Amino acid sequence: MVTNTISEAYVWELLAQVNDPEVPVLSVLDLGIVRAVTVSLTANENAPQVTVTITPTYTGCPATDLIAMNIRLGLLQAGIPKVNIQTVLSPAWTTDWITPEGAAKLKAYGIAPPVGKSLDNAYLEDITVPCPRCGSNDTQLLSAFGSTACKALYQCSDCKEPFDYFKCH
């Protein structure tokens, strides 16, 4: 009956170890997509049911299914067999939900975190994206679509390094 002692706090700890398949340095908590965790146990069940409620990032992003699978696997490996993933579409996820820790991890990984807020609706041409490697503001947009549709490709004019920018959304 060891499994009966799962706390919601423990599930949150496990989720901090579940990474985004697209940007593996980010956990699902860094991304801000986990809305709620509930643990329930009914009398005739011998293992608690864990429900994780997530809001997908970009609609149609193939990563969403992978994220749900990673969460399921992560909890399963920790001995939690009954995992229910619920998806909540409203309010829609925006890059504003990425935590400050998540933004710092992105930068350390060489990806420029989102500049400004999603509601600004700024065109890529109108914003300055600092180089994540050298910090220079002298960068130029190479392509509105980088390694994935969620990112844009930039190049730094100072250190000459190309880098992905995680687009505001």
Ligand SMILES: [Zn+2]
């Ligand atoms: Zn640079």
